Amino acid sequence: MNLRKVSAAAACALALSVTAAACGSDDDDSGDSGDGGSKDSITVGIKFDQPGLGLKEPDGSYSGFDVDVATYVAKELGYSADQIEWKEAISADRETMLERGDVDMIAATYSITDERAQKVDFAGPYLLAHQDLLIRADDNIAKGADLNGKTLCSVTGSTSAQNVKDTIAPKAQLAERAGYSECLDAVANGSIDALTTDDSILAGYAAQDENKGKFKLAGLNLSNENYGIGVQKGDEKMKSDIDAALEKMVSDGSWEKFMDANLGPANYDFEPAPKIGDIKE
Template sequence: MRVRRISSILGGTAALAFALSACGTADVGGGGNDSGDGDGGGETITIGVKYDQPGLGLLKGDAPVGFDVDVATYIAGELGYEPEQIEWAEAASANRESFLQQGTVDMVIATYSITDERRQVVDFAGPYYVAQQDILVKGDNEDIQGPEDLEGKVLCSASGSRSAHNIVDEMEIDAELREAGNYSECLSLLGNGAVDAVTTDNTILAGFAAQNPGTYRMVNNPFGEERYGVGLPAGSTERCEEVNAAIVKMWEEGVALDALKKAFGETDFAYEESTPEVDACK
């Protein structure tokens, strides 16, 4: 198992018109060595995951751990790759599309919600899990109990995520938006009082709350739906079908539930236990 930190230096090409500005660290690679012919078992496969989300994708020592990492490892295995053939790359919310477009990674499994806008530039398999959106506040903040209480408050979300815009644009709640490079930065802003709340998927917030008991409180008033997909380069219909088959098998065998229990079993987060229905590949 190999770990790479990859920065994304975005060009101004038309192919990146929908990609948001990137963030990351060093060592730009040329993507995985997966041939994409559906046979799997190439030299390596490069998978983008989060490195800063407890319970989902968190870099510990020299390797990431969490539910998304377990899902990625299982899917890679079904495609013919052993764990030591996986190269991990840090995929921040803002660079997931560009990494897939540029061939920096072969797939992205990083709390990557399936949306029509994103489907214009990348393909998705899945979903492999269906989350909901929620809100995180300081542990002693009892004033915010739901989205409606964010009126006039400062709300943080990571660059490249649409969570805060769901509240401001879709729910028409007049909150002031503050974007950060990632959710770890949002947590720092929340801790020092620069923002009043952080919003994103309940899976992500549960991990941060569990890592900081008493410091932060998840409102536990979920809303909306976030369908986590496996991001693939555009035109990956055959690979999409293979990944969908792996996702279905992962749930049928109980592997997905075992991974959820391992990630969130010691928290009070009520994770979804029902098998998601995967979309047809196009």
């Protein structure tokens, strides 16, 4: 038997050679192998405040397209729904959450950009959205130039409205509100003409029971937003496994079912499911 040098503190290993492994074995199993499939749960970042996409319901449950996608992917990775730990992923915190390992993946209307891809990796895309306008159901805005002279709302910190003013309608008036609900109220009462952000987010609000019939999407497709699932930078296996799950989700019809269930009530004219790795500029 070959014995390596040991400290005095480990002398019990020499005296009790039969149970040496119990006195400090190199094969100690900590239960944290770093392999996602060996863990008891998976932590997923989502939005908590976006109806139709990622919403924490009053009863503590979660709903939305991103939630359905993440649940499907987690199942393909070996986790049941009750093994998912949901965490709120505020837009400004997403890269940091992945870098710190606070979450295993993020599915939170997370547009793939070159800047973000320097810090995290993305599986997907799994949805192609566009910047658009939400307007009153009886209103008509056929093109971006129609916004000249109109008032456009966006949430504080968003660049969506400013982008429209800078590149599409320089005479548009801008208004900021603390949240989407405040913008919606202003559009509904006529004090503001339109709300702008991603069409998928707008469709989620329009699909809410209390908003049905009040609003519609203008359908202007002002930009391309490629939603991906963010993972920690360099985790190629996780990225590859998620890509495979997303491909299966599309091929077995689940993707379209999730879209219809969550955003269909808004008559959202969504794009077909994008091909993995196909980023629309």
